[in-house]
Amino acid sequence: MELTLFIIVGAIAVLSAAMMLISENAVYSALFLILNFACIAFFFLMLNAPFLAMVQITVYAGAIMVLFLFVIMLLGAERIMTGDFRYPWLTPAAVILALVFLVAASAAIIDGDIDFIEEHKPDPYVRAVHAVIDAGELDFYLDDTLIASGLAYEDSSDFELWTEAVDSRHTVRLFEAGADPASAEPLGEEIVEINAGEALSFVAVASGTGDMDPKLIVATEDVTFNEESGTARVVAVNALAKWSSVAIVDKENNTTLIEDLPYGQASAGVLLKKGKHSISVYPDGNDQNQLAVLKNTEFDDNTSVLWVLIEERQEGNTFESRILNIETSGSPSFGSPTHVGRLLFTHYVLPFEMVALLLLVAMIGAIVLTHESLAPREPMTRRLANPPAGLDQPIIGKPEK
Numbered sequence: 001m002e003l004t005l006f007i008i009v010g011a012i013a014v015l016s017a018a019m020m021l022i023s024e025n026a027v028y029s030a031l032f033l034i035l036n037f038a039c040i041a042f043f044f045l046m047l048n049a050p051f052l053a054m055v056q057i058t059v060y061a062g063a064i065m066v067l068f069l070f071v072i073m074l075l076g077a078e079r080i081m082t083g084d085f086r087y088p089w090l091t092p093a094a095v096i097l098a099l100v101f102l103v104a105a106s107a108a109i110i111d112g113d114i115d116f117i118e119e120h121k122p123d124p125y126v127r128a129v130h131a132v133i134d135a136g137e138l139d140f141y142l143d144d145t146l147i148a149s150g151l152a153y154e155d156s157s158d159f160e161l162w163t164e165a166v167d168s169r170h171t172v173r174l175f176e177a178g179a180d181p182a183s184a185e186p187l188g189e190e191i192v193e194i195n196a197g198e199a200l201s202f203v204a205v206a207s208g209t210g211d212m213d214p215k216l217i218v219a220t221e222d223v224t225f226n227e228e229s230g231t232a233r234v235v236a237v238n239a240l241a242k243w244s245s246v247a248i249v250d251k252e253n254n255t256t257l258i259e260d261l262p263y264g265q266a267s268a269g270v271l272l273k274k275g276k277h278s279i280s281v282y283p284d285g286n287d288q289n290q291l292a293v294l295k296n297t298e299f300d301d302n303t304s305v306l307w308v309l310i311e312e313r314q315e316g317n318t319f320e321s322r323i324l325n326i327e328t329s330g331s332p333s334f335g336s337p338t339h340v341g342r343l344l345f346t347h348y349v350l351p352f353e354m355v356a357l358l359l360l361v362a363m364i365g366a367i368v369l370t371h372e373s374l375a376p377r378e379p380m381t382r383r384l385a386n387p388p389a390g391l392d393q394p395i396i397g398k399p400e401k
Contacts, residue, residue, distance in 0.1 A: 002046065013039035026072045030065060037061040048229040048301075051337075105357075124166060125159040125199040125223065131239065131308045131324055132204050132214045135187065137177035140202060143170050147202075150177040156306075156326050159199060159223060169193050172202050174214050190216035199223045201306055203266075205239035215239075219266035223304045223328060231271040232299045232327075236307040238263050240291065240321055245284040246309065252277050260284050274301045279323060281309055292321040304328045 013036055020032035037060045044053035128140035128148035140148040140157070145164070148157040164170075174188040175181055194200060199221045207215040219235050238246055238261045248258040250272070258267045261284075279294040292309060299305065308324040 009039050009042050030068050034061050034065050122197055124162045124194050124196060126162045127157045127159045127201050129156040129201050129203040131310050132206050133312050135214050138204060139175045139177050141173045141181050166196050172216055174204055188214040188216050192218050203237050203308055217264055217266055221304050222269050230274045230301055232303045232305050233269045234272050234305045235269050236261060236267045238265055239310045243283050247282050247284045249280050250277055251280050272299055274299060292323050294323045294325060
């Protein structure tokens with residue numbers, strides 16, 4: 001259905017753009033341009049960008065085109081003037097120059113190997129997650145830098161930019177809240193490698209069912225903009241020591257999201273459709289013994305979700321598995337002013353400049369091609385709305401000297 005709509009609306013957009021160019025009536029050209037703007041607004045709606053769609057309608061198809069139509073009809077320029085042009089060579093010269101420009105620009109883009117230029121990766125982000133029920137509040141240190149202080153159970157810190165040494169190995173250490181890292185013994189320690197463009201979550205979990213000493217698991221998340229609209233990214237961490245591996249199933253759609261996730265490991269990111277879902281955890285290979293469930297949980301668009309599979313101590317020294325759901329907002333939603341600005345100044349700077357140059361050439365060509373012709377204009381006759389008495393009668397004979 002989406003492809004069919006795109007083909008139909010795309011054909012209308014191309015046809016209206018062609019009719020705008022070849023129409024000899026300026027009013028008709030403006031109306032075809034309004035139709036083209038409406039098709040573009042429909043494309044924005046298909047991309048789940050209502051802000052840009054409304055801007056396209058209200059600003060371009062509304063205010064600007066109404067102004068164009070007003071000026072066209074006020075000046076009486078509904079039809080293109082016919083006659084002999086003063087410079088007949090301008091039209092073929094403009095066409096040739098435009099073709100030469102397009103060939104030169106295309107050659108520069110192809111020889112520049114733009115698609116092969118390595119994209120600059122931003123600095124990494126780091127955060128801490130506390131998922132140890134009996135450990136009290138914790139301090140997280142990355143090397144000698146405090147990244148989370150007094151973090152309580154089930155809490156997580158915000159992602160922070162890591163500007164120290166990148167693409168190198170670092171040490172993550174856990175301490176009791178308020179402990180001096182220079183003299184105190186760390187509760188847990190892990191060597192991690194931090195690379196540019198990554199978002200790392202340092203998850204403190206229990207090392208075993210009977211032993212609640214903290215253990216660190218590093219999960220690599222993705223908090224950049226999700227190009228597939230209407231989805232959230234999910235990463236799961238398996239801290240269920242009783243099971244060698246687990247599988248995570250979406251009960252709403254009866255699909256397996258993650259399978260064979262070993263204990264002490266973090267999964268790769270998977271996409272989950274926006275909306276409510278019921279998530280179940282099973283021992284891998286056994287879909288009858290349900291370990292934990294996350295019922296009717298709402299997942300928003302363009303978010304990063306971290307699931308930590310943990311075991312909590314219950315009354316009678318028993319343990320019950322559960323899913324700790326931690327949701328983080330991703331990049332600004334598609335079509336927002338912030339997202340459009342980031343795309344323009346990171347991925348589309350060159351195409352943006354090329355389009356601006358093409359519009360400049362088109363504007364100059366339009367001015368040249370619509371140069372005033374040599375055909376004499378007919379003088380405009382003015383009639384008085386209320387002529388004085390006697391002036392509205394025809395004059396018969398020659399006037400007296």
